[in-house]
Amino acid sequence: MDAHLECSKYPPHHFFGTRFIGQQMRGELEALLDRHQNVEVDFTGLNATQSFIDEMIGVLVLRYGPAILQRLSFKGCNEDIQTILHFVVSSRLADHEASRQTFTH
Amino acid sequence: MAAQYYPTKDHIRLAVVDNGCGLLRSLRNHPRLADKTDIEAIKLALEPRVSGNRDVGLLDDSHNQGVGLSVSSELAIRAGGRVDIISGQGAVKKLRNALHSWTVPAWHGTAIEMTVLRKQLGGVRVSSLIRELPGYEQVSMLRFT
Numbered sequence: 001m002d003a004h005l006e007c008s009k010y011p012p013h014h015f016f017g018t019r020f021i022g023q024q025m026r027g028e029l030e031a032l033l034d035r036h037q038n039v040e041v042d043f044t045g046l047n048a049t050q051s052f053i054d055e056m057i058g059v060l061v062l063r064y065g066p067a068i069l070q071r072l073s074f075k076g077c078n079e080d081i082q083t084i085l086h087f088v089v090s091s092r093l094a095d096h097e098a099s100r101q102t103f104t105h
Numbered sequence: 106m107a108a109q110y111y112p113t114k115d116h117i118r119l120a121v122v123d124n125g126c127g128l129l130r131s132l133r134n135h136p137r138l139a140d141k142t143d144i145e146a147i148k149l150a151l152e153p154r155v156s157g158n159r160d161v162g163l164l165d166d167s168h169n170q171g172v173g174l175s176v177s178s179e180l181a182i183r184a185g186g187r188v189d190i191i192s193g194q195g196a197v198k199k200l201r202n203a204l205h206s207w208t209v210p211a212w213h214g215t216a217i218e219m220t221v222l223r224k225q226l227g228g229v230r231v232s233s234l235i236r237e238l239p240g241y242e243q244v245s246m247l248r249f250t
Binding site: 019040050058066072073075079083089091093094 | 170172173176230231232235236240242244248
């Protein structure tokens with residue numbers, strides 16, 4: 001069964017700016033991923049910075065690699081958030097691959 | 106941290122100041138910092154993908170991407186503004202596409218000031234700035250609903 005994470009329910013509700021808040025939201029997301037196969041992350045009605053998205057989503061990509069993306073979908077993203085997601089995820093996929101090669105060799 | 110609006114000129118000024126180790130010490134071992142001076146460290150910090158902890162460790166939550174200062178300074182420039190940074194004995198001003206530098210009495214830490222024109226700020230698209238960053242690419246695996 002899929003789960004839904006409505007980010008605007010959490011403070012500060014409309015603008016998510018810091019890594020500290022990103023870490024808290026990552027905790028909420030990881031708790032859902034522990035109990036559900038797929039999670040829809042809902043960014044409807046809010047704005048976020050690259051730092052927040054990197055801390056919430058980028059860290060998961062860095063840890064688990066591309067496999068985590070098969071379990072996530074993103075709802076209600078405005079153009080800025082979509083663009084930031086592409087930037088963060090492509091960067092962290094590259095970092096993940098680099099770290100994998102470092103540990104392999 | 107401080108912010109002020111100047112209604113006569115329609116300017117917004119933001120300032121962030123710390124009393125930390127300064128940019129030169131943070132970036133001293135960065136491979137792209139050939140000239141170990143405060144001014145060159147400030148100039149390097151303004152470039153995208155540069156950070157004091159970006160190249161330090163892998164799988165560390167605080168391992169950042171080094172784009173915050175470069176994107177926010179570019180945002181200020183496109184909003185008709187300027188950026189002033191003082192760190193150690195160096196000072197750098199970014200105005201339009203030019204950097205101007207000079208030395209100052211030693212400042213223990215880093216001070217950043219950005220001035221933007223309020224009316225122009227709304228016309229700056231963050232998504233455009235992000236797309237222009239080196240290494241930006243679309244990820245086909247991302248699913249949007």
